[in-house]
Amino acid sequence: MKDTKIVLFDFDGTIADTLESGLTVLDDLSEEYGFNKFRPHLDRLRGMSAKQIYKEWGVPLYKIAIITRRARKEFAKQIPFQKPIEGIGEEIREIKNLGYSISILSSNSEENVREFLRNNDLDIFDDIYSGVSIFGKHRLLKKFAHDKRVNPDQIVYVADEARDIEAAKRENINMIAVTWGYNLRGILEEGNPDHIIDRPEELVQIVKSFKR
Template identity: 40%
Template structure:
C-alpha cells in the first residue's frame, strides 16, 4: 500500500504568518523582543530548540511556552490558508492511487475543520498526538496502527525534526522548503529529497515508488 504521510502545520497549512503573530503576542509575557522580518529568516535557519533559546525562553518555562504557542495556533485555525498548490498536488496523488494520511500534534477537530473548509478532504486517515520533541515514536506507532510496510511509506514535512522522525521510524522522507525551516537547514539533515513546490513533490513521490 503506497502511503504518503503529511505533516500538517507548515506543510499543508500555511501557519508561519500566524505563528509569528502568536510569538509576538507572547513576547512581553515571556520577556523577549518582538520578532521582525530578518528575525524570522534567522529562526527558519536554525533548529527548533535553538530558536527557542534565541528568543530567550528559559528551559524552565519551555514546556509552558510550547503549550501556550500550540494553544494559540490552534485557536487561529480559521484564519489560515492552505499552502499554494497543495490542493492540486493532493488531488493528483489521490487520482494516482496513493493512500494519504496526516500526522499532527494539532487536534482532529481543528484539522478536519481546516480540510473541509478548504476543500482538502482527500485523506484516508488523520493520526493525532505527536509530541513537539517526540515525533519519531508517534510515527512508529502510526506505521504499526495502519499496518504499513516501512518501505511503502514516505513522510512529508517542513522541519528537521520531521527528517529525524522519519529516520527513527525507518521510512522515506521528503522535505518541503515552503514551511518553517530553510532549505539549507533541511539539506544539512540529508532527507531523501527536498522540493520547493507541491508540483515537484508529486513528481518526486512518483519517482520514489517507480
C-alpha cells in the same frame, strides 16, 4: 524497499500557510511564558533546528508541551482565515487519485486540522494523527507506522522542518523535505533527506519515484 502505501503529510507550513499566524500566536505568548519574540529574528531562526531554537531561546523541555497546548487554543481562532499553500491542494488530490492512502501528522489539534480541511475543500484524508512528544517526533512516526500496520519504508513523509528529517531517518521512513515552509533549504540539506522540493508541482512525480 517494499511498496509505498501511505503518503504522510505534516500540516503547518507544508499544507497550511500558517507561518504568519503561528508567529503571531507565539509572540503573543512570549511574555507570559518568558521567551523572546520570534518575528524580529525570523530570518535567522528559519536557518536553525528546533533544538537550537529551544536552547538559544531558553525554553525548557517541560514548557514545550504546555506552550504547544496553549498555542493550539489560540490558533483555533485563526483557522477561519487560513489558506493552503498555493498549488498543494491539486497535488494532494492527484496523489489520492493515484491510489495512495494519505494522512496528516501534526502537533496542531485534530479539531483545528479538520476545520481547516473542511474550509478549504481538502477533507479527503484517510487519517489525522495529532500529538506532541517532548521525546522526539520519531516516537509519533513510529506509533503511526505501528497503528497503520505497515513497514516504515512503505511510508513517504512530506514535511518542512529539519527535525522532521531527523525523525524520518531515525525510523527508516522515506522523506521529502519542502522549502516553502518553516526551515530554509540550507538546513534541510544538512539533514540529507531523500528529496528536497521547492514547489508543490514537483510533489507527485517525486512520490511516484518511490517503489510501488
